[in-house]
Amino acid sequence: MFQRSAIVASALLGLSVAASAQAETELVVVSWGGAYTASQQNAYHDPYMKTNSDIKIINDDSAGDAVAKLRAMNEAGNVSWDLVDVVAADAIRLCDEGLAEVIDHDDALAPAPNGMSASQDFGDLLVSECFIPQIVYSTVFGYRNDLVPEPMTSVCDVFDLAKFPGKRSLEKRPINNLEWALICDGVDPAGVYDALATDAGVNRALAKLDTIKGSVIWWEAGAQTPQLLADGEVVVGSTYNGRLFALIEEQKQPVSMLWDWQVFDLDGWIVPKGTKNKAEVMEYLRFATDTQRLADQAKYISYGPARKSSAPLIGKHASLGIEMAPHMPTDPNNSKTTLLYNYEFWADNRDDIDVKWNAWLMQ
Amino acid sequence: MPEQILSAGRMPLKKALAASQRKDKLTAFLMVAPLLAFILITFLMPIVDMLYRSVDNSIVPETLPRTVVAIEEWNPDTTELPSEAVYAALHADIAAASEQRTHTRVGQRLNYENPGISSLFRSAGRKLKTIKAGPYKEAMIAQDKRWGDTDKWRTIQTFSKSFTWGYFVNAFDGRFNNAGGIELRPENERIYMFLMWRTVVMSLTITLMTLLLGFPIAYLLAIVPTRISNLLIILVLLPFWTSLLVRTTSWIALLQQQGVVNDFLVLLGLLSEDGRLVMMYNSTGTMIAMTHILLPFMVLPLYSVMKTISPSYMRAAISLGAHPWRAFWRIYFPNTIPGIGAGGILVFILATGYYITPALVGGNDGVFISNRIAYNISLSLNWGLAAALSVILLALVMVMFIVYDNIVGINNIKVGS
Known part of the structure; x- marks a missing residue:
């Protein structure tokens, strides 16, 4: 009898412990891992958890296949993620598929310090009703300044094998490469997408890429180009600007930036449909996407904040102590010639052009 | 009784x-x-689910129930647009679907067949509300001239049934033409059959290379004393336990043009600085890295079979006057065939499904069909096409299996003793 009551007592104790643990809500935040998740941890998660002791943020690094996993979770009826970091093109796709919550930006997000509403502050970066932009990043070239005869200044230098011999690394997908090829083949940059909408335009771009095809190493993961540059395996290659910043400023490799015709893209949050902690997530989002927080993130990684009001607040790198503003893709010196990823065009034509692209690769 | x-x-x-x-x-x-x-x-269940997905098209009739009925009447061979009733039906369907936000899903589905439908449906969800009453035809075309394109309507009509062979047609590099038949895509859009072929040829080559390399290793393991063979087995298993990514990237470090092997050959003077070998980012790279990664799957079944072959067989053959080579070939080798079969099938099936290693070291002529399946699963969300490609791959592996059964016999396979 005594034994039984002891068991009951310990079971009750266990229940009460479990109950007190339940007061803490765990938010599963999915992001890209590495230095990027670390910058979010420092700028958003840690300050938020300090003031909200009932919230525990758990990082999940599987943003790379978030779209497929979200669909699988949705079909299984068990969405275990609360917030997901995706690129804008995927946010549009998830919104179209009904896998992301529609957000009323002005209602859900904090206004700028000067009172400007969130939708004005983000401006035309709000490319989808489900998407809350965080950063502006760009796909851009870096080159080995010790292996080229003179500094590279134009993206068309990438196509100039006579002046800059050696291998190049390009991303193994049509997006960005076709645009650069057309610009360097003399197409008016404003008319690039009109040209790509036709078969002839795609063929023209591929013909231009044919001139360097034998000297290209194709990459699929963002870390490959920095490694290839560090090994001297390529003289010039495209990747995300934050990766090149780390290569140049943190690892001190003899690499320089070639900002000409960098392609801006956006990365930000979506709230998966079916999350069990929607109220908590929305509260967290209001904090994590305010003007100061977005500016803070730039201390840890060289991606530009998506709010206009954050730009003046960008400071120095947290550990290197260098001014971050000149390393931002949005800095006026770096953004003389830029393209913005054309979401609508690629959402319509990506699969179709991708098949042609792969047929061309295999020739 | x-x-x-x-x-x-x-x-x-x-x-x-x-x-x-x-x-x-x-x-x-x-x-x-x-x-x-x-x-x-x-x-x-996943296999049944995959088979189902490869033909499932229920999203179209479920989201556009009125349109699929109304458009049946329309003759797609004419250059004439569908009637007002079809436009009215689509208007009602999209209005209802946009309440549930499903109009964009069906737009995505049809966009796989006809690029542009995705944005057409997305903008229709926003804009069609402004058209309050009929006639809809002129109003819709005025709003977006793509509603006056018979090509778009033809796609809606072709894919209006609950089941479709469309994904399989795509997977065989075909498409539906205007006459309702099936034709091969233009040359610059054909990829899947070639990739399928390359996957099989390269997987067979990799299987053969693991056999050539693995057979002597397994033989050595089987004849040395247990004390030494245990140590050697650890050497076989050690890479087996190492992460796949680590092994793949190690090969990159070794074989790239500025890599260890090329550096060494240049140092020895066997290669000139400009003549460095290209062994990475092509099919050679894929072949070398995958042969290494899959080698244990060949060695272990071979070893377990060789271990059971009594050495006295060979001795008997030699004492009866056979040359050692002939004794090996006529006596020892036939006894190892169950192991070769097991290892070969294991390596071949694993090789056809690999996609990380080809993606990293394959460049553009060393990628497999599985890389395209991965693309359709995770990037384009075209799970129907991914399912159709997987079904074809599965059928291909099964055909190889049956061929093997007919030549060697499936009962002959032995993984352990």
Whole structure:
């Protein structure tokens, strides 16, 4: 009898412990891992958890296949993620598929310090009703300044094998490469997408890429180009600007930036449909996407904040102590010639052009 | 009539036996039930689901129920647009679907067949609301001239049924033409059949290379004393336990143009600085890295079979006057065939499904069909096409299996002794 009551007592104790643990809500935040998740941890998660002791943020690094996993979770009826970091093109796709919550930006997000509403502050970066932009990043070239005869200044230098011999690394997908090829083949940059909408335009771009095809190493993961540059395996290659910043400023490799015709893209949050902690997530989002927080993130990684009001607040790198503003893709010196990823065009034509692209690769 | 034999409980013996056997059978079934359920849930159901997805098109008739009925009447061979009734039906369907936000999903689905429909449907969800009353035809075309494109309507009509062969047609590099038939895509859009072919050829080559490399290793393991062979087995298994990514990237460090092997050859003066070999980011790279990664799957079944072959067979053959080579070829080798079969099938099947290694080291002529399946799963969300490609790959592996069964015999396979 005594034994039984002891068991009951310990079971009750266990229940009460479990109950007190339940007061803490765990938010599963999915992001890209590495230095990027670390910058979010420092700028958003840690300050938020300090003031909200009932919230525990758990990082999940599987943003790379978030779209497929979200669909699988949705079909299984068990969405275990609360917030997901995706690129804008995927946010549009998830919104179209009904896998992301529609957000009323002005209602859900904090206004700028000067009172400007969130939708004005983000401006035309709000490319989808489900998407809350965080950063502006760009796909851009870096080159080995010790292996080229003179500094590279134009993206068309990438196509100039006579002046800059050696291998190049390009991303193994049509997006960005076709645009650069057309610009360097003399197409008016404003008319690039009109040209790509036709078969002839795609063929023209591929013909231009044919001139360097034998000297290209194709990459699929963002870390490959920095490694290839560090090994001297390529003289010039495209990747995300934050990766090149780390290569140049943190690892001190003899690499320089070639900002000409960098392609801006956006990365930000979506709230998966079916999350069990929607109220908590929305509260967290209001904090994590305010003007100061977005500016803070730039201390840890060289991606530009998506709010206009954050730009003046960008400071120095947290550990290197260098001014971050000149390393931002949005800095006026770096953004003389830029393209913005054309979401609508690629959402319509990506699969179709991708098949042609792969047929061309295999020739 | 012969007297029935009765059991102790005065029951006919046959019945009693059946009853007790039924109990045994039930117990046996209950014991395997968890495993059976596990296999059903984790293996068979996904395959059935995949088969279903490769032909499922229910999203179109479910989201556009009025349109698919109305458009049946329309003759797609004419250059004439569908009638006002079809436009009115689509207007009503999209209005209803945009409440549920499903119009964009069906737009995505049809966009796989006809680029541009995705944005057409997305903007229609926003804009069609402004058209309050008919006639809809002129109003819709005025809003977006793509509604006046017979090509878009033809796609809607072709894919209006609950089931479609469309994904398989795509997977065989085909498409539906205007006359309702199936034709091959233009040359610059054909990729899948070629990739399928390359996957099989390269997987077979990799299987052959693992056999050539693995056979002597397994033989050595089988003939040396156990003390030494245990040590050697660890050497075989060590890379097996190392992460796949680590092994793949190690090969990059070794074989790239500025890599260790090229540096060494240049240092020795065997290669000039400009003549560095290209061994990475092409099919050679894929072949070398995958042969290394899959080698243990060949060595281990071979070893376990060779271990059971008594050395006295060879001795007997030699003592009867056979040359050692002939003794090996006529006596030892045939005994190892079950191991070769097991290892070969294992390596071949694993090789056809690999996609990380080809993606990293394959460049553009070393990628497999699985890389395209991965693209359709995770990037384009075209799970129907991914399912159709997987079904074809599965069928291909099964055909190879049957061929093997006919030539060598499946009962001959041995993984352990």
